[in-house]
Amino acid sequence: MILNKFLSMVAFIGASLICTGLAHAQPEQQIKTEIQKKLGANAKVKSVSPAPVSGLYEVLVGNDIFYTDASGKYLIQGEIIELASGKNITEQRQADLNRIKWSDLTPANAIKNVRGNGSRQLAVFSDPNCGYCKRLEKSLQQLDNVTIYTYLIPILSPDSAQKSKQIWCSADPYKAYMDWMINGITPSGKADCSTPLDKNMAFAKTYGVTGTPTLFFTDGSRFPGAVQITDIEKKFNSLK
Structure with a gap:
């Protein structure tokens, strides 16, 4: 009888220790x-x-990205900066989260333009009615030795979808796109062909592309907004 009570107590203590160990080993789930x-x-x-x-x-x-304490009582919004190096740890972590695999992109769904030897590659997600996209396109004219893949994602208005279809279905999609984005010449072609717009929109949703323009480089990193040409060149240089 005493032995049975002792064994039961040992089993209870062992189970308690295991549960306690699991609780200490997995605080993240509790938080x-x-x-x-x-x-x-x-x-x-x-x-x-x-x-x-x-x-x-x-x-x-x-x-x-947010931060919290071990109790999950507080939610902290802000950036962690390492004072010794000046490195913005939160910013670097955010960049890693936003990274994609370049191979996940489908070039056949993009308007392709090759300049010079085309050795440097860049993907741009653009809405034809996006003012910042038009500003970016004017800046991108300064790039050489580059291949630019433009993925149309009509997210701003029904007219964006109409223009995107007209551009894609034109005899020369790149010319139609540039005529509109830089010269203000409205696409006039018929929007009666098969387009990759739905696939581009699905990709954007999957990878959190919520605004235009959004740029991707071959290392998977993304730059949102009308990025300065100097920053694009700097990024290209870092990939060499």
């Missing part, structure tokens, strides 16, 4: 559950992981 409960259904907590700073945890809500 995730706690924060998700507080944020509700409107925000999806993708993951929780230890942050570079002791005592803090990185919280991914969609692709946005």
